[in-house]
Amino acid sequence: MQSDFWSRTVTIEISSHEKAKINNVRQAAEFLLKSWRGPKDDLYKQAVIQCTHAIKGEAPADAALLHFLVAAKQSKARIELSEDWSKPDEFVSGLWRECERILRTSIDERSTDT
Template sequence: MEDWDKIIVLQLKDPKQQTLPVRDVKDAARILLGKWPRKQGTGYRQAVLSCSAALKGSASQETAQSSFMAAAMEAAIPFEVKDRFETEIAAVCDAIFQEESTAFALAAPLSDLDGPTLPFWQKPLPTSGRLAR
C-alpha cells in the first residue's frame, strides 16, 4: 500500500486532546470504520467508498485522501495536513534529542565544579575548520 505524501493529522476531541496521524488509505479506512464520531452523511459515505475503491486499485490515493478530508470537515474534526518527510525527520530529531537529554542527565556528575557539559546541539559552532583539542 502506498503512503501518502501528505499526512493528515486529526485533532481528536477527547479528554486527552489526542492527535491521530493518517498516513495512508488503510489508516483512513480503519479510522472511518472504527473511531469516526458520525457514521452518516454524504462526506462519510463518499470517504468510505473512495477508500474502498483505492484499496482495490480502482480509485486514486489522492481521491481517497480528498474524500477523507471532506468527511473530517463534515464531521467538524479539526485537522492539519503535514508534509510526510518533514514530519518523519522531526520525529527522528525529537527522539535523538530525547536520548541525548537522558544520556546527559544520567552522565552528569553530582558536583560539577567546571559547570555542566552541554549536549552537542547547544555547543557553540567552531570558528575554524580545525578540530578543537
C-alpha cells in the same frame, strides 16, 4: 497495484487527549470505520467508498484523501496537516479547491431538499 500512501500526513483529533496520524488509505479507512466521531452522512459514505476503491487499486489514493478531508472538514473534526502542507503546491491548492467545491455542492443540495 497503486500505492495507497499519501504524499502528506493528516492528523485528526479523536478526543481532547487523542489524535490519529493518517498517512495512507488503509489508515483512513480504519479511522472511518473504528474512530469516526462525526455524522455518518453522504460525505462520510463517499469517503468510505473511495477508500475501499483505492485499497482495491480501482481509484488513486489521492481521491480517497480528498473524500476523507471533505468528510472530516464537513463534520467539523479538528484536522492538523503536516508541515509539508504549508507549502501549497499545485496538488494542495487543487485539493483544497475541490474540497470547497464538494462542500458547497453538498450544502446547496441540502438547502434545495428542504
